[in-house]
Amino acid sequence: MPHPYPIREIARQSGLSEATVDRVLNKRPGVRSSTAANVAQAIADLDRQRSQLRLTGRTFLVDLVMQTPDRFSAAVKAALELELPMLRPAVVRSRFDFRETARPGELAKALEGIRQRGSMGVILKAPDEPEIIDAIGRLHDAGIPVVTLVTDIPLSQRVAYVGIDNRAAGATAAYLLDQWLTNDHDAILMALSRSAFRGEEEREMGFRTTMRERARGRTLVETTDTDGLDVAVRNQTVSILRQHPDIAAVYSIGGGNRAILDAFDFVDRECRAFIAHDLDRDNLSLIQDRKITAVLHHDLRQDMRRACQVIMQASGAIDGPIESIPSQINVITPYNVPSQPLH
Structure with missing residues (x-):
């Protein structure tokens, strides 16, 4: 138990005698495991309190x-x-x-x-x-x-x-969507805001890898470079939905989810499953209204x-x-x- 404290200070913190603390620190025989644990806890408490003192007034x-x-x-x-x-x-x-x-x-x-x-x-x-x-x-x-x-x-x-571990998040989204989509011919829209964000790229890689393992023949369609801004997201999604009439679900990696749903409404298509990220103000409202299926959220x-x-x-x-x-x-x-x- 390395430490910078005098034995007297550890004894005061632990409520043990200085002689007992000395026996524990020098690993002498005849010391109970509970006594050794008390000394270790006292040192940990002193470490924490020392940090608190260094923070005071800073x-x-x-x-x-x-x-x-x-x-x-x-x-x-x-x-x-x-x-x-x-x-x-x-x-x-x-x-x-x-x-x-x-x-x-x-x-x-x-x-x-x-x-x-x-x-x-x-x-x-x-x-x-x-x-x-x-x-x-x-x-x-x-x-x-x-x-x-x-x-x-x-x-x-x-x-x-x-x-979060973004690859794990993408894999989680793939696992859930594969469970929910019963038709193997249903395609999935992957909506990124910008591929230069490594976190989004890793979510996409985790999603593609897991979906390939679970449903090799399922079509995945990517949109990107909208910065997650509503007008750009809506316009690009409308165009993609018209090109791919088999898209039935969404993994929204980069946001703009109201705009994505507006695009489905505009082309008169049903979105059977929708996974988003983060409980921001938009997603909180959308999931409460059951417009999206699930949100991958972190604190x-x-x-x-x-x-x-x-x-x-x-x-x-x-x-x-x-x-x-x-x-x-x-x-x-x-x-x-x-x-x-x-x-």
């Missing part, structure tokens, strides 16, 4: 930079603001740069501005492009840690990724808490290894919608 200025439709950035912002009081005794202030559309160079310029102004860390949702990778490298060299959110940029110098508040904690770890304010730990994927149906989805 302010962390965190920047959120995201290329995403407004419905998702609004959900992320709400989740962060609900979580901020839970991060005390540290004080976290946040700045937001949200864009529905952007060229990679524009996002790189925004990240360069943060480097010049200074920041304790950046939470980033951006495409996996060379300009973005270079900008992350410059932030890293300036001592500003970057945490990727929802979609990873693994070859960059980001310190961690926070979000955004937990993600934002984890992202802030990683930034604190990178600054040395919190102990422990910095790790990319996938968020839990929850399958939400009309029967188990959380009463407060952001919690």
Whole structure:
């Protein structure tokens, strides 16, 4: 049990005598396992409290930079603001740069501005492009840690990724749709917002691989490069549905789900099964109204808490290894919608 504490301090924390603590730490005989466990717990408590003391009175200025439709950035912002009081005794202030559309160079310029102004860390949702990778490298060299959110940029110098395992999510969607579609000739529409987002690409790969294993002959039709914006999504979906009259289900990887459903209505077609991602304001309403079949959801508040904690770890304010730990994927149906989805 390596530790930096005097025996007297461990004894006070554990309620044991100094002699007993000394016997445990030096692994002398005659010590009960429960006594050793008490000493280990006391050291763990002291570690945690030491981190709390280091956080007291500290302010962390965190920047959120995201290329995403407004419905998702609004959900992320709400989740962060609900979580901020839970991060005390540290004080976290946040700045937001949200864009529905952007060229990679524009996002790189925004990240360069943060480097010049200074920041304790950046939470980033951006495409996996060379300009973005270079900008992350410059932030890293300036001592500003970057945490990727929802979609990873693994070859960059980001310190961690926070979000779901996107391949597993795609595989889950394929498994569910294969169960629900009884006609082997029913085709499935896969709707991406932009293929440059690695998270969406990985969802697609997980979906294709699993569907190929389970239903090799089923047709999969892809749409992309709409940025998840309603007008572009609707127009592209109408065109695809007219070209493929056998499409009967949707795996919406990148959003714009009201627009997709509007397109089905416009061409007078039934959508027999529809899987979406995230309980943003649109999807919450759609699943409550039973317009979509299921939502693959993860706890955004937990993600934002984890992202802030990683930034604190990178600054040395919190102990422990910095790790990319996938968020839990929850399958939400009309029967188990959380009463407060952001919690």
